[in-house]
Amino acid sequence: MDAVAGAERMPSAVSQTREPLVYRHSLTVRVTHWVFALAFFVLVMSGLQIFNASPNLDASDKSDPARRVLSIGAQQLPDGKTAGVTTIFGHAFTTTHVLGYTSDGMSGEAERAFPGWITWPGYQDLAGGRRWHLFFAWIMILCGTAYFIGGITRKDVGLIVLRPSDVPKLLPMQLYYLRLRREPPPHGKYNPLQKAAYTSVLFVFAPLMVISGLALSPGVDAIAHPLTTLLGGRQFARLWHFVATVALVGFFGIHITLVLSTGVFNNLRSMVTGEYRLGAHDGNGV
Ligand code: HEM
Incomplete structure (x- = not known):
């Protein structure tokens, strides 16, 4: 029985006038969702702290300025001031106070790729960033495993594919979301755009994140070097x-x-x- 239809056994007291409350998310989904949210913030912020230690990305197996995709740095101007410069595929943009020359996380400004307010820790601390990152990376992996096992047991992972x-x-x-169409197309618990987003995240970007993260880890690289080779170094x-x-x-x-x-x-x-109250944009079944 699907979560939406199954939950129609518990209509709200005002169901005569309003759409019913349905039981939409299991305990596993709710707990993993909030742990994910916390882990995501820490991982992005500590990841940017790590990036700041070497603020270039090259499409190469080794550091190679000729194949530079992104670089965030600073440049001395003739008037003595410092400008932040972000270069993407060879196109340079001035990004002073935002990227390159920006908040140092200690109430001042310095030559730094990402600003202190978006890195964890806020001040430059590569070792600290690595510790936070790896700790929460494992939390995220455990959480993802619990989500999948829960979803497979409830047979509802298929709903988001x-x-x-x-x-x-x-x-x-999309036209419905842009208010260019009155009714959404018929759909189940998740609409087609949600499914497209969840499918790409769960089956493309999350695995890419974990696999590339493993390849970045010197320990894993030492024992499973073909994985790093597979990703291009x-x-x-x-x-x-x-x-x-x-x-x-x-x-x-989004x-x-x-x-x-x-x-x-x-x-x-x-x-x-x-508990979720069904609305006009929701599907009726699965
Ligand atoms: C939402 C999840 C994650 C985000 C947003 C994220 C983001 C980042 C970023 C931006 C960097 C800096 C890349 C660099 O400049 O070298 C980084 C480094 C790294 N990440 Fe992640 N990451 C995530 C999940 C993971 C996971 C799941 C793992 C482990 C499997 C992992 C392992 C690593 C490692 C080993 C490094 C390099 C650390 C170092 O150089 O010492 N990350 N991450």
């Missing part, structure tokens, strides 16, 4: 890890936008108590 029959519904769903593994970071941060932005635009209270309640 994008299927060929969902593809024609992607555009109508350690420098390339850094690039993959960073690409996955950008994708997951993008997903996080996720928050959707949560805000489809009812903050209802969505938050569903991730705390599990």
Whole structure:
């Protein structure tokens, strides 16, 4: 029995006038969701702390300025001031006070790729960043494993997978979100755009994150070097890890936008108590 239909056994007291409350998220999903959220923040921030120690990414198996994809640094100006400069595929942008020459996490400014307010720890501390990162990386891996085992046991991992029959519904769903269409296309617990996002995160970017993270670890590299080779070497593994970071941060932005635009209270309640009130944009079945 699916979570939505199964939960219609518990209509709310005001179900005569309002849509029913349904039991939408199991305890495992709710707990892993919030642990994930915490781990994600720490991993992004400590990851950027680590990046600051070597603020270049090269599409190569070794450090190679000729194959530089991203570099964030500082430049001395003729007037004696310092400018932050971000270079992407050879195109340089002035990013003073934001990237390159920015907050040092100690109330001042310094030559630094990412600012103190977005790194963990805020001040420059590579060893501290590594310790936080690796600790929360394992928390995230354990949490992901628990989520999958829970989902497979409840047989509902399949609900979030994008299927060929969902593809024609992607555009109508986007038009609905843009308010260019009155009704969403028929769908189950998750709409086709949600499925596309969850599928790419769970089956592409999260595995890429873990695999490239493992390849970056000197210990794993020593015992499973073919993994690092598969990713194009350690420098390339850094690039993959960073690409996955950008994708997951993008997903996080879209996720928050959707949560805000489809009812903050209802969505938050569903991730705390599990109860969700069905709305106009929700599907009726699975
Ligand atoms: C959402 C999850 C994660 C995010 C956002 C993230 C982000 C980052 C970033 C931005 C870096 C800096 C890359 C560099 O400049 O070298 C980094 C480094 C690293 N990450 Fe992650 N990461 C995540 C998950 C993981 C996981 C799951 C693992 C382990 C399997 C991992 C292992 C590592 C390692 C070993 C390094 C290099 C540490 C070092 O140089 O000492 N990360 N991560």
